[in-house]
Amino acid sequence: MNEVNELKIFSENIKGKIIFDYDLKKTNWFNIGGIAKAYFKPESLSELIAFLKKFGSKEKIFVLGAGSNVLIEDNYFKGVIIKLGKNFSNISLLTETTLVAGSATIDKKLSEFACKNNIGGFEFLSCIPGTIGGGLRMNSGCFHKEFKDILLSIQAVDKDGKILTIPSSKIKFTYRGNDLSKDIIFLSASFKGKFEDKQIIQNNINSLKVKKDQSQPTKIKTGGSTFKNPKDQTNEKVWELIKKSVSLDTKFGGAEISKKHCNFFVNKNNATFTDMKNLIDFVKQSVKSKTGIDIETEIEIVK
Ligand SMILES: Cc1cc2nc3c(=O)[nH]c(=O)nc-3n(C[C@H](O)[C@H](O)[C@H](O)COP(=O)(O)OP(=O)(O)OC[C@H]3O[C@@H](n4cnc5c(N)ncnc54)[C@H](O)[C@@H]3O)c2cc1C
Known part of the structure; x- marks a missing residue:
């Protein structure tokens, strides 16, 4: 059986979606890209694991966040694009100053959640238009703060479907990168902030946004x-x-x-x-x- 047929059979038995011959143009900020063989939006972690166990080693896989840091070729993409959706975007409080966020969470949402709960240190995230997954991969940052400064640990899954927990202390971060394998998919991460009054946090967010808008274009491709x-x-x-x-x-x-x-x-x-x-x-x-x-x-x- 060829790979497309195998993927089609898999897709008939899941709740999530696999769309074949998917146009990638609309998936990224540049609005550039070709057609992908398949685009997979798993409904749940168990579906993602089942997919990886079956196809993780034989398919070319690329995980897409908000597509704000990628330039995609306009040739045919001979593999599967994985896009984690709303079931991977929950945020919850672990303690008064630590929280956990799914990797599909938009950075700005995490910043807003932290502010609402009087947790400072996440303000810079309101200026980065990506997801937690993309930010972890890139060690994204601005205004002298990066993901590494607030990260406690990452939960991820490898290409065989095995779940991993990686403490921040085991990761070597660099400017816009880290030494983690490109083969792992981030599922969620826990972060630490510090107690601060929500009004002070909101004022900080507002002033960072003004600075960002003054220096960089925002509503463009x-x-x-x-x-x-x-x-x-x-x-x-x-x-x-x-x-x-x-x-x-x-x-x-x-x-x-x-x-x-x-x-x-x-x-x-x-x-x-x-x-x-x-x-x-x-x-x-x-x-x-x-x-x-x-x-x-x-x-x-x-x-
Ligand atoms: C207007 C604008 C302003 C920006 N400003 C900043 C800034 O101030 N600072 C900054 O650092 N960046 C900035 N960026 C770049 C970009 O927003 C960040 O790099 C962001 O963190 C990328 O997140 P994303 O979800 O869009 O990732 P994507 O662009 O979708 O992907 C980026 C990388 O992350 C990987 N990835 C995504 N999700 C996962 C996952 N769940 N598991 C494993 N890998 C994953 C992808 O495979 C890819 O390798 C800006 C971009 C734009 C368009």
Whole structure:
């Protein structure tokens, strides 16, 4: 039996959904992407485990959060995209200052929940448009705070369907990354904050949002920061390097550089994957030849 038929039989026996030949364009902030062989939205953890036990080692799998840090190729994706939905987005209090959130929880929701419960330390999450799963993978952060600063432990499942609990102390975090296997799927995480009055927390959130809105574009088709700051090579921010190396009017097809923040690239006019990739490559090469510095993408290219 071929793999598509096996997936079809599996999908007939579950409550969740497997959609075949799924258009990935609408799944990500860039609005770019091709057709995936299958798109799986498990209804429950047991369904996800059953799927992994059967297909975890033979299918190419990519887990998608809110799609705010990915640039997806527009060729056919020969595998299964897994999207964790609302049953993976519960938030609950463990103690007065610790809480647990499902990996499909939107960062902003966790920040709001913490505020409502007088738990400070989660304010920065109100400025990151991803999910907890994406934030754990990326060690996302802003305003001098990263996921690692509030994380206690992660619950995950490996590609054989085995559940793992990983304490934060066992994870080596880096700037926008960590040493965890790419093969594991995060299910939930527990976090620690500190007791603080909700009005003070709300004021902090409001002022961070104002700062963010002043410096970065928000309501556009973008993947956020395209490149990481090359901290090991220079103290200059990557946007400063881009600004002095490239004309900010540079365009490739529908792909442009944001006028508000030159490290944000925008799908302005039905850009294809190739348009965006050409813009990324051009900027990277221009920075290298002008400054001698190698810059690395922060957004993930999904093939
Ligand atoms: C307007 C804008 C502003 C942004 N501002 C910031 C910022 O201030 N700071 C910052 O750090 N980032 C920022 N970003 C980037 C992005 O929001 C973060 O990287 C975010 O944490 C990605 O989360 P996501 O759910 O969208 O992940 P996705 O983009 O869907 O995926 C990113 C990675 O996480 C993996 N992943 C997602 N869920 C899981 C899971 N459950 N298990 C295992 N792996 C998983 C994916 O496989 C992929 O490797 C911004 C992006 C935009 C568009």
